[in-house]
Amino acid sequence: MRAQRDTTVFALTVAADIVGTLExxxxxxRTASDDLVDLLDDGLLAAGIGEHLNCGEVERLADFLKAxxxxxxxxxxxxxxxxxxxxxxxxxxxxxxxxxxxx
Numbered sequence: 641m642r643a644q645r646d647t648t649v650f651a652l653t654v655a656a657d658i659v660g661t662l663e664x665x666x667x668x669x670r671t672a673s674d675d676l677v678d679l680l681d682d683g684l685l686a687a688g689i690g691e692h693l694n695c696g697e698v699e700r701l702a703d704f705l706k707a708x709x710x711x712x713x714x715x716x717x718x719x720x721x722x723x724x725x726x727x728x729x730x731x732x733x734x735x736x737x738x739x740x741x742x743x
Contacts, residue, residue: 680705681713690720
């Protein structure tokens with residue numbers, strides 16, 4: 641019985657150490673994520689870079705911002721990106737040509 645108790649105490653001690661380490665690492669990741677979100681919540685940055693991202697890249701960036709409760713910033717990046725999209729691209733906001741409508 642004592643051996644089982646010692647094994648259980650050891651296992652719980654190891655588990656507590658692991659949880660403590662993970663909490664510390666998670667805190668570092670949260671801080672880095674918050675810093676990145678603050679950096680990306682910038683209209684001038686979005687206007688300067690958004691047009692150079694492809695649709696998949698800007699979608700992933702927008703998803704990241706939305707996951708961090710920055711829906712306005714996500715929409716801003718999508719808008720800035722869409723300004724450079726050509727007809728047929730996912731975010732194209734211009735008018736569709738008659739040729740494209742009949743194709």
